[in-house]
Structures are given as structure tokens and as C-alpha cells.
Amino acid sequence: MFADSAVKAVELVMTLGCVLMGVSHVARPRMWMDFFARLHEQGTSGVVIRTFALELWPALVIVALHQVWTWPGIVLTLFGCALTVKCTISMIFPEVGVRSLSLANRTPRSFTYGGAFLILVGAASGWAYLS
Numbered sequence: 333m334f335a336d337s338a339v340k341a342v343e344l345v346m347t348l349g350c351v352l353m354g355v356s357h358v359a360r361p362r363m364w365m366d367f368f369a370r371l372h373e374q375g376t377s378g379v380v381i382r383t384f385a386l387e388l389w390p391a392l393v394i395v396a397l398h399q400v401w402t403w404p405g406i407v408l409t410l411f412g413c414a415l416t417v418k419c420t421i422s423m424i425f426p427e428v429g430v431r432s433l434s435l436a437n438r439t440p441r442s443f444t445y446g447g448a449f450l451i452l453v454g455a456a457s458g459w460a461y462l463s
Contacts, residue, residue, distance in 0.1 A: 339405070342398040343461035346390065346408055350454030357447025361440035368436030379429035383422045391415035400460065407456035 357364055371378030394412025401409065422429030435442060 338397040339400060340461060342393055343405065343408065343457045346394065346398075347454050347458035347461055349390065350450045350457060354447040354450030354452075354454060357443045357450060359447075361443035361447070364443040364446075365436050365440050368433055372430065372433035372436055375430055376426040378433055379422050379426045382433065383419050383429065387415055387422075388419045391419055404456045404463070405460035407453060408460060411453050 368382075371382050374381070391412050394408060395416050398405070398409055398412060400406060422432070
């Protein structure tokens with residue numbers, strides 16, 4: 333019983349979080365570009381802030397509590413696994429994380445694409461939640 337309710341809780345929280353962050357990225361890409369550019373200026377400290385503030389906690393919650401390997405829930409599970417790998421690489425090899433932060437200096441369009449991706453992950457999570 334706990335496992336089912338934990339899965340549903342993760343799906344609900346990630347639906348809301350991914351859609352909100354995704355819409356924000358699409359609607360205000362310049363704001364996100366500026367935010368990540370400032371993190372990039374901080375070097376490895378910026379990587380730590382990004383990883384711990386934005387990525388690690390959702391990744392760990394998904395990996396720990398959302399082991400769903402059927403459609404559409406698998407989308408969220410794979411997102412959590414990929415995010416965990418990204419966090420691990422950023423913490424062990426922070427220069428890789430700094431390089432990824434440098435992408436903020438390119439174009440706001442990349443944040444629009446990232447936002448669309450987050451909306452799709454949120455939609456899949458919401459679909460799983462309602463299934």
C-alpha cells in the first residue's frame with residue numbers, strides 16, 4: 333500500500349514541478365539564461381548550487397520512490413535516473429558541470445526547448461498519476 337501511495341505522490345509532485353518549471357522556461361527563457369549565466373560565473377560553486385538546489389532532490393526522490401517500468405510512468409523513472417547520473421557526474425567531475433553551465437551563454441531558445449522537455453516529462457507524469 334505504501335509503495336503505491338509513494339509512487340502516486342511522486343507523480344503528482346513531479347507533474348506540478350515539471351510543468352511549472354517547463355512553462356517558466358518557455359515563458360521567460362531570458363530569466364533562466366541570466367540565472368544560469370550567473371551560476372556559470374561562480375564556477376564549481378555554481379555547479380554545487382545548481383545540483384543541490386534544482387536537480388539532486390527530485391532525482392533522489394524519483395529513484396528511491398518511483399521504480400515504475402511501464403508506460404507512461406517509465407518516462408518519469410528514466411528522467412530520474414538520467415538526472416541522478418547528471419548529478420553524480422557534476423559532483424565527481426565539476427569541470428563537466430561548469431561546461432554544461434556555459435551553455436547558458438548561447439541563446440534563450442535552448443531554454444525554450446528545455447522547458448518543452450520538462451512539460452513533456454510533467455505530462456507523462458500526470459498521465460501516469462491519472463492512470
